[in-house]
Amino acid sequence: MSTYIDTMHPERHDPYEDIPRDVRDFLNYLGAILNRSPRTVNAYYIDLRLFFKFLLRERGLAPSNCAFEDIDIRSVDTAAIGSVTQSEIYEYLYFLKNERHNEPAARARKLTSIKSFYRFMTVKSNRLLDDPAKDISVPSLKKALPKYLSLEESIDLLKNIQSDFYERDFCILTLFLNCGMRLSELVAIDLKDFQEDTIRIVGKGNKERLVYLNAACMDALKHYRAARAALGNLRDPQALFVSKKTGRRLSARRVQQIVDHCLQTAGLAGKGYSPHKLRHTAATLMYRHGNVDMLELKEILGHAHVSTTEI
Numbered sequence: 001m002s003t004y005i006d007t008m009h010p011e012r013h014d015p016y017e018d019i020p021r022d023v024r025d026f027l028n029y030l031g032a033i034l035n036r037s038p039r040t041v042n043a044y045y046i047d048l049r050l051f052f053k054f055l056l057r058e059r060g061l062a063p064s065n066c067a068f069e070d071i072d073i074r075s076v077d078t079a080a081i082g083s084v085t086q087s088e089i090y091e092y093l094y095f096l097k098n099e100r101h102n103e104p105a106a107r108a109r110k111l112t113s114i115k116s117f118y119r120f121m122t123v124k125s126n127r128l129l130d131d132p133a134k135d136i137s138v139p140s141l142k143k144a145l146p147k148y149l150s151l152e153e154s155i156d157l158l159k160n161i162q163s164d165f166y167e168r169d170f171c172i173l174t175l176f177l178n179c180g181m182r183l184s185e186l187v188a189i190d191l192k193d194f195q196e197d198t199i200r201i202v203g204k205g206n207k208e209r210l211v212y213l214n215a216a217c218m219d220a221l222k223h224y225r226a227a228r229a230a231l232g233n234l235r236d237p238q239a240l241f242v243s244k245k246t247g248r249r250l251s252a253r254r255v256q257q258i259v260d261h262c263l264q265t266a267g268l269a270g271k272g273y274s275p276h277k278l279r280h281t282a283a284t285l286m287y288r289h290g291n292v293d294m295l296e297l298k299e300i301l302g303h304a305h306v307s308t309t310e311i
Helices: 021-032 038-058 078-082 086-098 104-124 151-159 166-179 183-187 215-229 252-265 275-289 294-301 306-310
Strands: 198-202 208-212
Touching (some): 021 038, 038 086, 038 104, 078 104, 166 183, 166 215, 166 275, 183 252, 183 275
Antiparallel strands (some): 198 208
């Protein structure tokens, strides 16, 4: 399934031409007015496209011999969107659980997309009078504390890197474990984002923050930059983390693969760790071992609310 995001340039996406005009207007509102990131807008696109494909199938308006993924929803107009009932949304949630086998978190996200869309149609653009999703509760979620590596596991991870580009992969893990950045933030780093011992990070909603680099980060960057310079001509010369083979900026998926491989070689596979868990690890280590208080952590991590940091 196409997601329209350019993995090399995650701030871009192709025109959303296979969806109803009202949905396209909603996505433009998210990006231009609410300043949501392209990835966030794209997630809404995928969720709403799925919902309207389901709707046409359930109403018998899709050709009987048409595969679900090939259902064309461009003909869904404002009147059809306004005719959606609460019962149909419940049927959709049942479909997500029993046919798509979506977990509660995935169903909650997809329902949130529908609720946000109908709020736009009724409150923001006044295209509809009634909101069929307004009184539908989001599926209850099991609350769990974030996972993170212990200090000993973090050291083992850095000590057991096996890679054909050791300097790069060591630097990636060092920044994750010391700066607490998101995967999308690390992938987007350019050389121009560094100034002396600070790095400019562009987070959610294009919010910028400065994070100071400790000695471990500075040393890892020094060795990686030397190895990077030895690669010669690069296809993406401004990108910090590049592929040794192609010279292009690493995609988020490639960084995930690098982290997974490093976790495996360190004997830490199968424990639910991921790049985002390294962000949790950085926050926990700074709080427990770095004497960093909660308000400072909030700024370092780029959280909008300290309650998120407290978790």
